[in-house]
Amino acid sequence: MTSKTKNIGGWIISGLIGLMLAASAFDKIIESTHALQMGTSFGLSAGTYSLLGIIEILSVLLFLYPRTGVLGTLLLSSYLGGAIATHLQHQQNIVFPIAIEVFVWIAAVVRFPELTQRLFNRTVTNNTTP
Template identity: 30%
Template sequence: MDPKKIFTTILIWLPSVIITLFFIPNALDKILHSSEMNKIVSNNAILIITGIFLLIATALFLYNRTIVIGTILLASYMTLIVFIHMYKGKSYEVAILIVMATIFAAYIRSPFTFQQKRNY
């Protein structure tokens, strides 16, 4: 194989791997340690459902055919987290960066998916 092609593939997938390394531990923490969390929603079932939602959304994000759906789900979730952090007076800048990084990672992997189709 061509080393340039391997290096390009690694660089294309690197942002997606970093995003995945954020969302998967977050989801597993919500599923496995839901009773120990001090969140705005204290219901264990809601935290477990949120963790399962994050795992499914991350899987959709990683699969090329469903990258748009996964990106929308992950970005929507993190946008909601941004609003919750604003409401609670917490720092929300990192959450905004995660939303932007999620969209950027999807665009890097599949730029033609995000372009408008033209009818000539």
Template identity: 50%
Template sequence: MNTKTRNIIGWVLTAILAFAFIASASMKLTGGEQAAKGAAGFGISLATLKMLGVIEIVSILLFIIPRTGMLGLLLLSAYLGGAIATHLEHHLPITAPVVLQCLLWITATIRFPELSQRLSGKVSTVK
């Protein structure tokens, strides 16, 4: 796959992730009645729910910006790990956070070639 195709695919996947995280964060930040009921089911206060929305927005913005993309990747991975654990604790399906986590890592390996080199063990050493 050439560089141009790789860049296009990386940015399209990034846009899909951005849409998903921003939509989720906006539901948390607007704090509607349905969001409050869902948070109460998890034992989360409305203030904590809004903080989670802010964390989502900041993390996805860091992921979108190429210079801070790896930091955003780590923050989003940690966030989704917490989401998976919370879903497991409350006996809910983990499909959505697992799919997002997989899509996040696929996108990151496409956008950041150094990450795919490290994960595959093909790191060149400079002497």
């Protein structure tokens, strides 16, 4: 696979993730009926659920902007980890947040070679002088 193909694939996956999570965030921010029902089922107030939407959209924006993409990846990973835990606590299906988490990391591995090197490179450099 060429570098250009990987780059395009990474951006396509990132764009799809961004669209799905942005839709979810705006649903929470505008306090739609569906979002309020979901928040109530988790025991959250409308204000708290709106705040989660703001955190979600900020994380998505950081993920999509190349310079802050690694930070956005970590924030989305944390956010989705919380979503998985909340779904588990309330006996709800966890397939969707897990799938999104997997695709976030696939996109991150493709888009950010420095992250991939950090995660999979076991080489340790010694900066001390002899």
